[in-house]
Amino acid sequence: KQEVTQIPAALSVPEGENLVLNCSFTDSAIYNLQWFRQDPGKGLTSLLLIQSSQREQTSGRLNASLDKSSGRSTLYIAASQPGDSATYLCAVSSADRGSTLGRLYFGRGTQLTVWP
Amino acid sequence: DAGVTQSPTHLIKTRGQQVTLRCSPKSGHDTVSWYQQALGQGPQFIFQYYEEEERQRGNFPDRFSGHQFPNYSSELNVNALLLGDSALYLCASSLGDRGRRNEQFFGPGTRLTVL
Numbered sequence: 001k002q003e004v005t006q007i008p009a010a011l012s013v014p015e016g017e018n019l020v021l022n023c024s025f026t027d028s029a030i031y032n033l034q035w036f037r038q039d040p041g042k043g044l045t046s047l048l049l050i051q052s053s054q055r056e057q058t059s060g061r062l063n064a065s066l067d068k069s070s071g072r073s074t075l076y077i078a079a080s081q082p083g084d085s086a087t088y089l090c091a092v093s094s095a096d097r098g099s100t101l102g103r104l105y106f107g108r109g110t111q112l113t114v115w116p
Numbered sequence: 117d118a119g120v121t122q123s124p125t126h127l128i129k130t131r132g133q134q135v136t137l138r139c140s141p142k143s144g145h146d147t148v149s150w151y152q153q154a155l156g157q158g159p160q161f162i163f164q165y166y167e168e169e170e171r172q173r174g175n176f177p178d179r180f181s182g183h184q185f186p187n188y189s190s191e192l193n194v195n196a197l198l199l200g201d202s203a204l205y206l207c208a209s210s211l212g213d214r215g216r217r218n219e220q221f222f223g224p225g226t227r228l229t230v231l
Contacts, residue, residue, distance in 0.1 A: 004158070031218055043120075043206060044159075044222040089158055093218055102147060102210055102218055103172055106158030 002027045006090055006107035013114055019077040021110045023090030028071050035064050035075050036089040038109070044089065048075070080114045087111045118143060120209050120223035128229045129197050137192040137226045141209030147171075148190040149220065150182060151206040159206055165190050194228075202230045 003026045013019060023033075032051050036044040048057045048064040050073070056065040061078040077084060091104040121140045129135050141148050147166045151159035161174035165184035184190045188209075194201055204227050208220040 034220065036222070041204070041225075041227065043122075043224040044208075046219065046221060049219050091158075091220075093220075102149060102164055102220070103161050103174075104149075104151075104159070104208075104220060105161075106151075108156070108158045 002030075002092060002094065002105040004090060004092060004105050004107040006088075006110050008110060009108065010111040011113070013080060013112075015081060015114055015116050017080050017114075019080050019112070021075040021077070021088050021090075021112070023073040023075070023107055025071045025073075025092050025105070027094075028068050030068060030092045030094065032093055033064075033066055033073050034091045034093075034104070035062075035073075036091065038087045038089055040087075047088075077112075080112075082114050082116050084114050085112055120207055120221050122205075122207050122223040122226050124226060125224070126227045126229075128231065130231050131197055131199060133197050134193065134195045135197060135228060137194075137205050137207075137228070138189065139192070139207030139209075139223060140189045141207075142221050145209035145211055145221070146188050147210045148184060148188065149208045149210070150190070150192045151208065152176075153204040153206060153225075155203075162192070197230045199230050202228060204228075 007022045034049045035047045050066040063076040087109040089109045091106045123138045149164040150162040153159040163173040164171045168184045179195045181193045204225045206225045207223045
């Protein structure tokens, strides 16, 4: 069974810092990996998706890398801002294009607070 | 282009009651998945619907059931509610097997409180 772990569980930093959020998964046979942002009590907003054949994806101040063989992904946030405060969730989907395609396995998230 | 929509936004029920949650997928998507997110936890997969059939199911009891309609919208039904069913229920849509990227798009969720 796939298990996803995110470290750290919480992070509090001053505005302007560069951040690294970590995600690890136990089964390297993944189809893709998604990073999501979740504001309190709200739904999930997709930030980046990395296919299993890719090494990284970038969107604005966000960069996500994937090392499938070691079961790790990193989300890098440059020049953090108070508006980045949220919970960041990592999720992987299985490589089996049969019954498990589309099912996401989530970590518990990293709760980020950026203070002015 | 409307994203994934869910209704209602909030719901309060008492133990033993039944509840129905609704989801409309993103335009052009044909696959709907449901997740349960307890406070402080990551979302847990309940089940997925494609072509009006349940394709796969997570580790949830039979009290949780669903349905997908010909227009791809979906319902989640929970019978005999327990206090532990209190959670945020999230719906996600995707292109299923036609979507190479298999990117999942989530709705705003329904907050269910069981008293």
